[in-house]
Amino acid sequence: MPTQPHVQDPGHDPGRVVLDAGDIHRALTRISHEILEHNKGADDLLLLGLHTRGVPLAQRLAEKIAEVEGTSVGTGSLDVTMYRDDLRSHPTRAPHKTSLPASGIDGKTVVLVDDVLYSGRTIRAALDAISDLGRPAVVRLAVLVDRGHRELPIRADHVGKNLPTARSERVSVRLAETDGADEVRIGDQPVPPPRTPRRDSEVQA
Amino acid sequence: MTRHLLSIDDVDAAAMAEIFDTAAEMHDVQRRAVKKLPALRGRTVINLFFEDSTRTRSSFEIAGKWLSADVINLSAKGSSASKGESLRDTVLTVTAMGVDGLVVRHGASGAAHQISQWVDVPVINAGDGMHEHPTQALLDTYTLTRRLGSLEGKHVAIVGDLTHSRVFRSNVKALLELGASVTAVAPPTLMPAGIDDWAKAAGFATSYELDPVLPSADAVMMLRVQRERMSGGYFPTAREYTVGYGLTRERLGLLGADTPILHPGPMNRGLEISADAADSVDRSVVLDQVSAGVAVRMSVLYHLLAGEETP
Numbered sequence: 001m002p003t004q005p006h007v008q009d010p011g012h013d014p015g016r017v018v019l020d021a022g023d024i025h026r027a028l029t030r031i032s033h034e035i036l037e038h039n040k041g042a043d044d045l046l047l048l049g050l051h052t053r054g055v056p057l058a059q060r061l062a063e064k065i066a067e068v069e070g071t072s073v074g075t076g077s078l079d080v081t082m083y084r085d086d087l088r089s090h091p092t093r094a095p096h097k098t099s100l101p102a103s104g105i106d107g108k109t110v111v112l113v114d115d116v117l118y119s120g121r122t123i124r125a126a127l128d129a130i131s132d133l134g135r136p137a138v139v140r141l142a143v144l145v146d147r148g149h150r151e152l153p154i155r156a157d158h159v160g161k162n163l164p165t166a167r168s169e170r171v172s173v174r175l176a177e178t179d180g181a182d183e184v185r186i187g188d189q190p191v192p193p194p195r196t197p198r199r200d201s202e203v204q205a
Numbered sequence: 206m207t208r209h210l211l212s213i214d215d216v217d218a219a220a221m222a223e224i225f226d227t228a229a230e231m232h233d234v235q236r237r238a239v240k241k242l243p244a245l246r247g248r249t250v251i252n253l254f255f256e257d258s259t260r261t262r263s264s265f266e267i268a269g270k271w272l273s274a275d276v277i278n279l280s281a282k283g284s285s286a287s288k289g290e291s292l293r294d295t296v297l298t299v300t301a302m303g304v305d306g307l308v309v310r311h312g313a314s315g316a317a318h319q320i321s322q323w324v325d326v327p328v329i330n331a332g333d334g335m336h337e338h339p340t341q342a343l344l345d346t347y348t349l350t351r352r353l354g355s356l357e358g359k360h361v362a363i364v365g366d367l368t369h370s371r372v373f374r375s376n377v378k379a380l381l382e383l384g385a386s387v388t389a390v391a392p393p394t395l396m397p398a399g400i401d402d403w404a405k406a407a408g409f410a411t412s413y414e415l416d417p418v419l420p421s422a423d424a425v426m427m428l429r430v431q432r433e434r435m436s437g438g439y440f441p442t443a444r445e446y447t448v449g450y451g452l453t454r455e456r457l458g459l460l461g462a463d464t465p466i467l468h469p470g471p472m473n474r475g476l477e478i479s480a481d482a483a484d485s486v487d488r489s490v491v492l493d494q495v496s497a498g499v500a501v502r503m504s505v506l507y508h509l510l511a512g513e514e515t516p
Binding site for chain 2: 079081082083087088089090091092093094095096097098128132133134
């Protein structure tokens with residue numbers, strides 16, 4: 001089941017580009033250096049991408065860190081579907097793959113990587129998920145865009161770009177791996193489509 | 206997904222794919238140190254078992270608990286049903302306590318369907334008489350999918366006591382929905398009445414002989430001889446059944462070297478399945494079925510109970 005459509009509807013205002021491919025490249029380069037500086041090297045580092053777009057971002061950061069340090073760092077992916085606090089307000093969907101290096105996360109410096117930080121609820125869910133997977137020494141958060149409007153006391157350690165937004169606006173991140181191109185756009189929130197009735201609500205024959 | 210899971214007809218190929226995708230993730234939870242996901246936190250599931258069961262009941266119980274639901278087991282023995290309370294009163298009483306889902310096993314075909322008319326919470330059929338056992342079919346097809354990849358065009362032989370088997374009825378439908386071809390094998394006395402019409406309409410084959418079917422089978426599903434549902438006279442002796450329809454050591458030679466052998470359990474070793482078949486390292490997937498059972502039931506509970514409340 002699709003999450004929010006990230007390709008703009010034809011005819012809808014596509015918004016303006018706030019980060020282009022070059023900006024994204026530079027932001028990730030800077031974040032990778034920040035992570036290394038904070039961690040004093042690449043030892044025990046694990047970059048954990050949150051589905052969907054955090055996963056390729058974590059991969060890219062790992063590649064950049066490998067270039068700089070000459071050693072590979074662990075990466076993984078984390079799905080937080082089962083940990084969300086709004087499960088009951090959506091139809092269910094199949095969770096994505098959670099994959100960790102065989103060595104696990106115990107004692108590691110885990111850097112959560114996501115594309116947009118907004119309410120903070122996804123990160124809250126991710127922290128819960130992590131505590132079921134093991135006990136990292138440190139957990140940090142790296143995001144490409146921080147658009148504000150936090151609903152929980154959560155902040156990012158590494159931010160690609162702080163983007164002041166109104167709640168009515170919509171930030172859409174596109175990445176080459178998932179969407180064919182790198183860019184971040186900001187535009188007006190599209191009018192939500194009328195909700196399609198779920199098959200669940202059908203009366204049993 | 207539909208609101209209830211009463212029959213495998215409630216699940217089309219797309220819904221099965223969704224259930225399998227989720228189950229694959231749930232499978233990973235089985236290997237974790239902390240086997241707990243919070244998806245059903247605060248929800249209560251009652252396992253209402255009017256018939257004996259070990260694996261299905263414990264499988265549903267574990268599945269519910271790993272999703273953080275509170276799971277309560279009620280069996281007919283020792284409950285008020287044995288004091289003469291009607292099914293409807295028993296069901297209304299337990300749902301009045303405020304449960305969020307019912308898992309029902311009952312000896313009467315259609316019991317789960319009937320119960321779903323009385324209550325406004327999701328009902329999962331965990332076996333109703335000789336009718337259906339949808340989660341068994343889901344876990345069997347899931348096990349096969351993990352082993353064989355897509356089931357499109359694969360040939361599955363289902364062998365044994367077809368008359369009394371809800372596992373057979375649910376599995377035929379699930380396998381056909383996933384594009385497999387099915388041959389149902391049984392002695393004439395254990396072929397359900399009217400199976401020819403059903404086979405013709407649904408598009409599967411039947412056979413009174415096992416040996417010609419095995420060489421082309423991509424998987425063999427052996428069914429338990431259900432002595433408790435038999436009032437004698439289905440076959441002359443157990444020995445004769447084994448000779449004709451048991452998966453004996455000799456018959457293993459007719460199968461491919463890694464053709465999966467399934468059995469829903471409990472097995473009557475020496476009757477429908479030989480120890481050589483049941484313990485065959487390369488072929489037997491009986492224990493895979495058991496662990497898949499928990500993952501698939503977690504997936505079903507998640508999809509039926511975790512999402513948006515249905516009006």
